[in-house]
Amino acid sequence: xxxxxxxxxxxxxxxxxxxxxxxxWQPVDKAIISHGHADHSxxxxxxxxxxxxxxxxxxxxxxxxxxxxxxxxxxxxxxNVKFSLHPAGHIIGSSQIRVESKGEVWVFxxxxxxxxxxxxxxxxxxxxxxxxxxxxxxxxxxxxIPQKEVLDDINQWWAxxxxxxxxxxxxxxxxxxxxxxxxxxxPDIGKIYTHGAIENMTRVLRPLVDFPETTLITxxxxxxALLGNIVLAPPSxxxxxxxRKMVPYVTASASGWMTFRGARRRRAxxxxxxxxxxxxxxxxxDSIKATGAEKVICTHGYTEIFSRYLSEQGYDAxxxxxxxxxxxxxxxxxxxxxxxxx
Amino acid sequence: xxxxxxxxxxxxxTNKTNVKVQALADYFTDADDSDKVWTIAILSHRRPPRPxxxxxxxxxxxxxxxxxxxxxxxxxxxxxxxxxxxxxIIPSAKTSTEKNLTQFLKEMIALKKKTDEAKxxxxxxxxxxxxxxxxxxxxxxxxxxxxxxxSQKLMTRALSRAVxxxxxxxxxxxxGNWDPNKISFQELVLExxxxxxxxxxxxxxxxxxxxxxxxxxxxxxxxxxxxxxxGIRSQVILRNNELFVWSRGEExxxxxxxxxxxxxxxIPNGTVIDGEILPYLDGAIGTFNDLQTRIGRKxxxxxxxxxxxxxxxxxxxxxxxxxxxxxxxFTERRKxxxxxxxxxxxxxxxxxxxxxxxxxxxxxxxxxxxxxNEVAEERDRAxxxxxxxxxxxxxxxxxxxxxxxGDWWKWKVxxxxxxxxxxxxxxxxxxxxxxxxxYTFGLWNKNEAGEKELVTFAxxxxxxxxxxxxxxxxxxxxxxxxxxGPVRSVTPYHVFEIAFEGIALSKRHKSGVATRFPRILRxxxxxxxxxxDSLSTLKKLIP
Numbered sequence: 001x002x003x004x005x006x007x008x009x010x011x012x013x014x015x016x017x018x019x020x021x022x023x024x025w026q027p028v029d030k031a032i033i034s035h036g037h038a039d040h041s042x043x044x045x046x047x048x049x050x051x052x053x054x055x056x057x058x059x060x061x062x063x064x065x066x067x068x069x070x071x072x073x074x075x076x077x078x079x080n081v082k083f084s085l086h087p088a089g090h091i092i093g094s095s096q097i098r099v100e101s102k103g104e105v106w107v108f109x110x111x112x113x114x115x116x117x118x119x120x121x122x123x124x125x126x127x128x129x130x131x132x133x134x135x136x137x138x139x140x141x142x143x144x145i146p147q148k149e150v151l152d153d154i155n156q157w158w159a160x161x162x163x164x165x166x167x168x169x170x171x172x173x174x175x176x177x178x179x180x181x182x183x184x185x186x187p188d189i190g191k192i193y194t195h196g197a198i199e200n201m202t203r204v205l206r207p208l209v210d211f212p213e214t215t216l217i218t219x220x221x222x223x224x225a226l227l228g229n230i231v232l233a234p235p236s237x238x239x240x241x242x243x244r245k246m247v248p249y250v251t252a253s254a255s256g257w258m259t260f261r262g263a264r265r266r267r268a269x270x271x272x273x274x275x276x277x278x279x280x281x282x283x284x285x286d287s288i289k290a291t292g293a294e295k296v297i298c299t300h301g302y303t304e305i306f307s308r309y310l311s312e313q314g315y316d317a318x319x320x321x322x323x324x325x326x327x328x329x330x331x332x333x334x335x336x337x338x339x340x341x342x
Numbered sequence: 343x344x345x346x347x348x349x350x351x352x353x354x355x356t357n358k359t360n361v362k363v364q365a366l367a368d369y370f371t372d373a374d375d376s377d378k379v380w381t382i383a384i385l386s387h388r389r390p391p392r393p394x395x396x397x398x399x400x401x402x403x404x405x406x407x408x409x410x411x412x413x414x415x416x417x418x419x420x421x422x423x424x425x426x427x428x429x430x431i432i433p434s435a436k437t438s439t440e441k442n443l444t445q446f447l448k449e450m451i452a453l454k455k456k457t458d459e460a461k462x463x464x465x466x467x468x469x470x471x472x473x474x475x476x477x478x479x480x481x482x483x484x485x486x487x488x489x490x491x492x493s494q495k496l497m498t499r500a501l502s503r504a505v506x507x508x509x510x511x512x513x514x515x516x517x518g519n520w521d522p523n524k525i526s527f528q529e530l531v532l533e534x535x536x537x538x539x540x541x542x543x544x545x546x547x548x549x550x551x552x553x554x555x556x557x558x559x560x561x562x563x564x565x566x567x568x569x570x571x572x573g574i575r576s577q578v579i580l581r582n583n584e585l586f587v588w589s590r591g592e593e594x595x596x597x598x599x600x601x602x603x604x605x606x607x608x609i610p611n612g613t614v615i616d617g618e619i620l621p622y623l624d625g626a627i628g629t630f631n632d633l634q635t636r637i638g639r640k641x642x643x644x645x646x647x648x649x650x651x652x653x654x655x656x657x658x659x660x661x662x663x664x665x666x667x668x669x670x671x672f673t674e675r676r677k678x679x680x681x682x683x684x685x686x687x688x689x690x691x692x693x694x695x696x697x698x699x700x701x702x703x704x705x706x707x708x709x710x711x712x713x714x715n716e717v718a719e720e721r722d723r724a725x726x727x728x729x730x731x732x733x734x735x736x737x738x739x740x741x742x743x744x745x746x747x748g749d750w751w752k753w754k755v756x757x758x759x760x761x762x763x764x765x766x767x768x769x770x771x772x773x774x775x776x777x778x779x780x781y782t783f784g785l786w787n788k789n790e791a792g793e794k795e796l797v798t799f800a801x802x803x804x805x806x807x808x809x810x811x812x813x814x815x816x817x818x819x820x821x822x823x824x825x826x827g828p829v830r831s832v833t834p835y836h837v838f839e840i841a842f843e844g845i846a847l848s849k850r851h852k853s854g855v856a857t858r859f860p861r862i863l864r865x866x867x868x869x870x871x872x873x874x875d876s877l878s879t880l881k882k883l884i885p
Contacts, residue, residue, distance in 0.1 A: 140409050141417045141430040259430065261354060262422055262775030265491075266808065268357050304825075305416045312410065 005081075005099055005106050006132070008320040013108060013132070015099060018078040021045075022097050022108050025323040032083060034110025035094035036061060036175055039325045049076070051085045053121070053208055054093030057175065060204045072121065088112035089123030090277050091176035092205055098126050107291065108132040111324075113276065114283040115147055117180050119209050123287070131293035134324065136278040137256050138298070138306030144256070144280040150273050151184040157252060157271060159189050162228040167249040171269070174198045174234045176277050179205055181254055182232060187212045193226060195233040195242075223247075238267060256280075288315070300324040345373050346381065346443040347479040353490050362492060366500030375527035376444040382530070383522035385497045387592070389486050390523075393453040394461050396424060396485060402462050406469060407431040419828040422775025425485050428469070429478035437471050450483060451523065495744055505531055510545070510743040517592060518542035543577040543588040544614065544660045544668065545743040549733065549750035556753060557714045559734065566672060566737050567709045567717050569729035570752055571618035571655050572630050572844065572858070574637070578602055578615045578654055578703075581664075587619075598639060601652055601702040608686055608701055612664030615679070616741075617656035617706065627728045629846040631856050656683060657706040657733075660741055668741035675741070680705060724755040725885050730843060731755045757841035758883050759863055760785070760875045763796055764836045767818045768829050770803060778818040778830070779803050779811050781862075783840055785853070786876040796834060797877055799853040800842070805862030814865070837869040838862050845883050853877055855884070 007014045012024025012031075021028045027044030034040050034050075036057035041050070043062055050058060052069025059065060070076060072095075075084045085095035090111040097108045107128040116122040154170070161168045172178040174197040182202065185192055192214050194202065199216040215221075217231065223246055235253065237243055243251075256276030257263040264272035278301075279287060288296055288310070296317040298307045303319040310317035352365040370378055383389065404414035409431065421427040453461055468480055482488060498516065502509040512531065518541050520530060552559075559565060575590040585606050587596045596602070599619060609615075621628030621636070632650050636642065659679040660668050667675055683705045690697045709732075711717050721732045731754035739749035762783035770779035780803040784796030806814065814836070822830045841863040848856035855877070 139417050139420060140407060140413060141421055141427060143430070143434065257776075260421060260775055261426060262771075262777075264355070265357070266774060266777070270356060272355075302416075302420070305413065309410075309413055 005101055005104055005130075006108070008322070013322070015081060017101055018081040018083070020078055020081075020083070022099075023110060023324070030078075032085075032097050033058065034088065034097055034108065035091055037091070037111070039323060040110055049083075051093045051095045054095070056204050056207070057093055057201075060201065061175075072124075086124045086126045087121035089114065089116065089120050092120050092179065092208060094120060096124075096126055098128070104129055106130040106132065107293075109134055111136070111278055112287070113279050114287055115144065117147060117277070119180055119183050120277075125287065125290040127292050129293060130295040130297065131288055131291045132297045132299060132320075133284065133288060134278065134300050135284055135298050135303060135306040136301035137276060137280055138284055138302040138309075140281045142256060142259055142276075142280040143282065144276060145274060147184075147275065150254070150275045151181075154181070154252070154254065154273055155184075155186045155189060157250075157273075158185070158230050161250045162190060165227055165248065167223075167226040167228070167246050168230040169243060169246065169249050169251045170230060170232055171235045171238055171251065171253040172198075172232065172255075175201050177254060177275070178202065178232050178234070179209065179211065180275075180277070182211050182214065183209065185212060185230060185232075190229040191215055193217050193221070193229055193231045195231070195237055197234050198232050238269065343439050343441055343443055343446055343476060343479070345369065346377060347476045349381075350479050350482075350488075350490060351475050353492055357491075359496065363496060363500045363503065366492070366497060367503040370501050370504035374442055374444065377442050378527050379522050379525060379530055380443050380447050382497065382501065382516060384483070384488055385492055386494050386516060388520075388522060389483070389488075390447060390451045391454060392484065392486050393450050394465065394484060398458065398461070399424070399428065399465075399481075399485065402465055403428040403432060403469070406466060407433070415827075419769055420776050422769060422771040425478055425481035428481045429474055432469050432477065434474055435471050435477075436473060438473050439468075439471070439476060446480065446483065448523070501531065507531070513545040513743050514542070517545060518588070519594060540581050540584065541579065541586045541594070543579060543586070543592075544616075544666075544741070546575060546577070546590050546616070547742045547750060548590075548745040549752045550745060550747050552734070552751040552753045556717065556734070559714075559751070562711065562714050562717070564737055565717075566676070566735045567711065567720065567732050568657060568706050568735075569709075569720075569724065569727050570731050570733045570754065571620055571627075571706065572728065572730045573618040573620040573633055573652075573655070576617060576619050576654065577660070578605065578617065578656075579661075580605060580609055580613045581611055583607075583611060589619075598636065598642065599652055600642065600647070602654065604701055605703060609682060609703075610663070612661060613682070614659070614661035615654065615656045615682075615703075616658035616660055617654040619652050620655055621650050622653040622702075623650065629728065630844060630858055631846045631848060651702070653702040653704050655704050655706040658741060671738040671740070672735050673737045676708070721753060721755060725844075754843075757843055757863070758845060758857075759839050759841045760880055760883075761837050761866055761869060761873065762799065762840050763834045763871045763874045764814075764832060764838060765796055765798060765834060766829055766831050767814075774803075774811070777811060778815045779806075781814075781838075783838065783860075784834070785880055786874060787853075787878075797853050799851070799855060799877065799880060800840060800857050800860040802838075802840060802860045802862050805841075806865065810865055834871050837866040837871060837874050839864045839866050845880070845885075847884060853880075855880055 003016055011026035011028055013022040020030045020032055022032050023034050023040040024031050025042055030047045031045040032049045036054050041058045048065050048067040055067055055069040070085050072087060073084055075082050082100040084098045086098055088094040088096045088110055090113055099106045105128040107126045111134050112123055114123050158168045172181050178198040192212055194214045194216055226246055250270045252271035253269045254273040254275040258272030258274045294316055296310050296315045298319045299322045307317040307319050349369045353362050400414055404411045418427045453464055469477055472480055498509055498512050502512050577588045579586040585603055587599055587602055589595050621632040635650055656679055659675045662678050683703055686701045686703055687697050687699055709720050724731050734751045734753055736749040762785050764781055765784040766782035767778040768780040770777055782798055782801050785799050786794050787797040789795050818832050821833045824831045840860050842857035842860040844858035846856050
C-alpha cells in the first residue's frame, strides 16, 4: 500500500515524500509552521518555513532560528511535493498548509477562524481531498456573536467601570487575542495599560498592524494612575499579586470558553466575553463543506464527538492524536511573569 | 420575566456577596409583588413540580436545534447544566418577553396537566422567541434546581434590607408550608398572622466547627457537652393535637417517620423539640447507612418499619406550653426538656435502653466533666457511641437563628483516612462543568485467581484546590483508557488520601463497605499506586 501524503508520527505531522514536518512537537530537520502559538511552533528545529508575517513572531519567541518567510499562495517544491501557505484567519501570520502530490491535495488548518477580525489576513477556502482540521469548539453549544457586538460590549463595560472609579482588567492570550482586543479598544475612554508579555509581543507586531497607543506597567506605575483605565493582561496573571495590587478593579476574560457559565465562575472572573480566534460549530461545518474534502481528520478539541457527527453527515472522518491544545492552551498557559508594580 | 432574568444574570455574574444582596434587595423593592413571592419561593426550594420530564426536554430541544440526540447528550455532559445546554444549542432569537415571572409560573403549573403535544408547542414557542438569557432562565424554571450561589440566608438578608423587617423574624415567617400560588407578598412577608404558625418550625440554630484549641473556649464550667449524633436534624412539633416533623432542609417529613405519631397525647400541645432522628435497632443506635434505607421512602412499608425503626434523640426545647422559649438560657430549656421526657418514661432514666414505654423520644445525654481533658476523652469514644464527635454549647446560650459563631461549636472526631487510587472520572457540574472533578477511587484486593486488582470503594468530588483540579483534569484528558458515556476510566497512576466520617458493611457496594462523606484530603504525589492501601486495611477500620 502506498504511504499517505501526510502521516501522524510521534514527532508531528509528517510528509515522508518531502521529509518535512508540519507543526512538529519534537525537534526535526525541516518544519513548516502554521502560526506562532507555542503548541504549534516549538524550539529546536534546524529549518523553519512559515509565512513572513509569522517570522517576527517566532523569531521573538524562539530567538535565533533559521527561518524562511513565504508569501500567501507562493508554491515551494520539495522533492516533487508542492507546498503553499494560505490565510487561516486565526492570528496575525497564521496559515493553513496546503500539500499537493500527484494530483492529491491535503490541507492542514493549524488553528483557524472564519470571521474576519481585521488584523489577521482573512481565512481563505482551499479546495482539497483531505482536510486536517482543528475542532477546539466542535460542539453545537458554541455559537459566536459578531465581533463588533462583543467589542462594543467590552468598550461599554470599560466605560461603566470608569464611572465607578475602577480599573478594568481584561484577560487575553498575549499573542493574538490581546492584539485583537487592543485594536478595537476605544482610546477615547482612557489609557490602555499592558502587562509585559503583551507589550513585548505587541511591539513586535506594530510594524504589521496599526494599534492604539499602550503604556507598559512598570515598577514606577502608580495604582492611582490605573483607575478608570484598562489593563490588558494574559490569563495567567489572574489572581496574581500583580493584579491584586490594582484594587479597586473589575476583571473580564475574552475567550470562547466564556460561553459556559461554569468556566467564568470557576475562574472567579467578574465578566466573560465570548470572543474566540477559533471557529464555532457552524464555522467548522461550513468551512469543511466549502473545501470539498471527502476525508476529514480531526486533530484537537472535541475530536471524538466532532468526527462522529461528520461521519453521520457522510464524511470519511477520523481523529488523530496530536499535542496541539487550541484554546485550552490559552486557558492553561504557563505563567508569564510580569514586572512588579509599586 | 425580564426583571427576574436580569436579576439571575447579575447574581450569576458576581462572586461578591454584597453585590448579590444589593441586586436582590433592589429586586425586592422594584418587582411586582407576586413576582417577589415567586422569587422567594424559588430561592427557598419551593418550585412548582417539574411540568415536563427531562427525557422529553432533551428530545424536543435536540429536535428544535436539528441535532441528533446523542450529540445533545454529549454537549450536556460538557456544559454540565441541562437548561444551559438547551439555551445554548437552540438558534438564537433577539426578541424578548413582556410577561412577568408569575405568568410564566402559572403557565408552567397549568402545563403539567396538558398533553405532550401541547407541552411541546409551549416550549417551542418560548424557546424560539426568548433571548439567550431569558431562554436559560425559562428552561431552568422548567427543569428546577436554581443553584446560583444564593443561600436562603442571603436571600433573607436582602429581603430584610428591602422591607426593613428584622432578618430573624423574616426567616421564621418564610419557614414551613406556604403556597406561592395562593399567598400574597403582604401575607407572607409584611403581615403578622398568628394562625399561620400552626405547622411552622423555628429556624435551626447551626454550629460552626471549632477553630483552634478547645481550651481556648475558656472556663470549662461555662459549657455543656453532648455527642453529635449522625442522623437527621429535625424539629418535632405538637400543636393543636397535630404532629409535624421538619427536617433541617425544611422538608416536612411527618409521613416518612410515622413512629412519631405515638407522641400525640404523650406530650402536651404547644411543644417544639429539636433533636436528631436516628435508627434504633435492638436498643442501640444504628449506622447512618441503616437510616439511609428510610430517607428516600415517602411511604414506609411495615416490614421496613420493623427492620429499621427510628427515634428522636432530643437535645433542645424551643417551644413549651405554646411559648417561644428560645431566648431562655440553654440549661433552663434543657431542664424543661428533661422533665418532659421523664413524664413519658415514668421514672426510668430518659436516655436508658431499659425503658418500657416504647415511645420514640430519647434524651441526648449531657456529659459530666470537670476539665477539657475529660471532654477530649469523651470525644475519643465518639465512634463507639456512633456519633460524629461532640457538640459544645455555652450553658447560658439562647437558641439563635442559622449558623452563628460563639455559643455553639461542633467538635468532630478526626476523620478516618486511607490511600486510594484514582480509577474513574466524570465531569463536574456548575462551576466545574467541562472539568473532570468527580472521581472514583479503588483499593487493592486479591481476586479469586489470586491476582491483585483495584476494587472501587468510594466516590469523591471535593477536597482539592481549583489549581489541583485543573492539573488532575488535564492529566485525565491525556490518560483516558476508555469512555463509558460521561465516565472515563484512567490509567491507575495517582494516589489520593481519602478521608471519611464513618464506615460500615454494606451489601449495596461492590467493595462490601460503605463510607460516610468521603472526600479528598490530599493528593499523594509522593506515593506510587503500589503503596496505596488494600481493601482489607479498610475493613479493619469497621468498628
